[in-house]
Amino acid sequence: MLAFVAGFRGFSSVLLILTLFVVWFFRNPARKTPETENLVISPADGRVIRIEETTSDEQPGATFRKISIFMNVFNVHVNRMPCSGCIRFVRYRQGKFLSANLDKASALNERNTIMVRMDDGREIMTVQIAGLIARRIVCWLTEGMEVRRGDRLGLIRFGSRVEVFLPLGSNVLVKIGDKVRAGETPIGELI
Numbered sequence: 001m002l003a004f005v006a007g008f009r010g011f012s013s014v015l016l017i018l019t020l021f022v023v024w025f026f027r028n029p030a031r032k033t034p035e036t037e038n039l040v041i042s043p044a045d046g047r048v049i050r051i052e053e054t055t056s057d058e059q060p061g062a063t064f065r066k067i068s069i070f071m072n073v074f075n076v077h078v079n080r081m082p083c084s085g086c087i088r089f090v091r092y093r094q095g096k097f098l099s100a101n102l103d104k105a106s107a108l109n110e111r112n113t114i115m116v117r118m119d120d121g122r123e124i125m126t127v128q129i130a131g132l133i134a135r136r137i138v139c140w141l142t143e144g145m146e147v148r149r150g151d152r153l154g155l156i157r158f159g160s161r162v163e164v165f166l167p168l169g170s171n172v173l174v175k176i177g178d179k180v181r182a183g184e185t186p187i188g189e190l191i
Contacts, residue, residue, distance in 0.1 A: 028076070028078045028152070029076060031080065031150060031181065031182065031183035031184050032183075032184060033080075033149055033150030033183050033184060034184070034186060036186075038189055038190045038191070039149075039173075039186040039188070039189055039190075040082045040083050040124060040164065040166060040170070040186070040187055040188035040189070040190065041080070041081075041082050041083070041149055041150060041182075041183060041184065041185065041186060041187065042069060042080075042082065042164075042174075042180035042181060042182055042183070042184070042185040042186075042187045043069070043079045043080050043081065043082045043126050043153065043162050043164060043182055044069045044071050044075070044077075044079050044080075044162035044180070044182050045071060045075040045076040045077075045180065045181050045182050046069045046070050046071040046072065046075050046162070046179070046180060047069065047070050047072075047177065047178070047179050047180070048067060048068070048069055048174050048175065048176055048177065048178045048179075048180060048187075049068050049069070049070045049101055049161075049176065050066070050067075050068035050103065050106075050176065051065070051066070051067050051068070051172055051174070051175070051176060052065075052066050053065055053066075053168070054066045054165075056125065056165060058091065058113050058115065058125060059115075059123075059125070059165075063168050064125070064165035064166060064167065064168060065165070065166040065167070065168060065170055065172055065188070066163055066164070066165050066166075067163065067164045067166070067172060067174065067187050067188065068106065068161060068162075068163045069161065069162050069163070069164075069180060070100055070101045070160075070161050071100075071156070071160050071161065071162065073133070076181075076182060077155045077156055077157065077160070078152055078154075078155045078182065079126075079128060079152070079153050079154050079155055079156065079162055079182060080150050080151060080152055080153060080182040080183035081116070081126075081147045081148065081149055081150060081151045081152075081153050082116075082124055082126055082149065082164050082187070082188075083116055083118055083124045083149050084116075084118065084119075084147060084148045084149045085116040085117050085118040085119060085124070085146075085147065086116065086117050086144065086145070086146055086147075087114065087115070087116060087141050087142065087143055087144060087145045087146075087147060088115040088116065088117045088123065088143065089113075089114075089115050089143055090112065090113070090114050090115075090139055090141055090142060090143060091112070091113045092111070092112050092113075092137070092139075093110065093111050093112075093113070094110055095108055095109045095110040095111060095130070096108045096109050096110070097109060097110065097130055097131065097132055098131075098132060099131060099132040100129055100130070100131030100132065100160045100161035101131075101161070105129060105131065105161060106127075106129065106161070106163065109129050109130050109131065109161075110129070110130040110137065111127050111128060111129045111130070111137070112127070112128040112137045112139050112154070113125060113126075113127045113128075114126045114127070114128075114139065114141060114153065116147065122167050122190065123167075124164065124165065124166060124167075125164070125165035126153070126162065126163070126164050126165075127162065127163040127164075127165070128154060128156050128160070128162055129156075129160055129161040129162065129163065130156060130160055131156075131160040131161060136156070136157040137154070137156050137160075138154045138155050138156070138157070139153060139154035140152065140153060140154050141153055141154065150183040164187065164188070166188045166190070167190065169191050170188045170189060170190050170191060171188060171189040171191060172187070172188055173186050173187055173188055173189055174187045
């Protein structure tokens with residue numbers, strides 16, 4: 001507004017467009033989460049870019065089914081809980097800022113790992129991964145919190161990746177290339 005009043009009409013137009021983009025980027029729409037007990041829901045809006053059987057440094061000796069979701073700058077960036085339970089730990093790790101759609105970003109980039117223990121004792125791990133432009137991971141959870149599937153857990157600013165580690169015997173309900181919505185799209189089924 002001040003730029004417009006001061007006579008910088010072109011500059012004020014650029015500032016207005018930038019302001020509108022930032023407001024649109026941080027949108028936080030309501031979502032309708034499925035209530036079926038054994039479903040694991042997508043924690044992020046985006047596209048499934050990888051599904052694999054893997055291990056994790058966070059749980060040595062355990063093998064998981066990992067689903068990787070890439071969020072571009074046009075996706076909603078508020079992340080949601082894929083399952084209900086108690087937060088066992090939240091661990092932040094510094095790292096690089098490679099493009100989040102690269103396989104090596106999963107291992108090298110800045111990340112925040114959230115482990116949830118469900119009522120039946122099974123654990124689901126969600127990892128927020130920063131990307132090339134995303135330089136800030138925000139997590140609103142702390143150890144010991146009780147959470148429900150679909151609850152907001154945090155956000156990653158300006159493009160990133162979120163991974164979900166399911167127990168090995170789980171059914172994966174998505175395939176590479178599928179578009180998913182945080183808090184709504186079932187991505188796995190616990191058996």
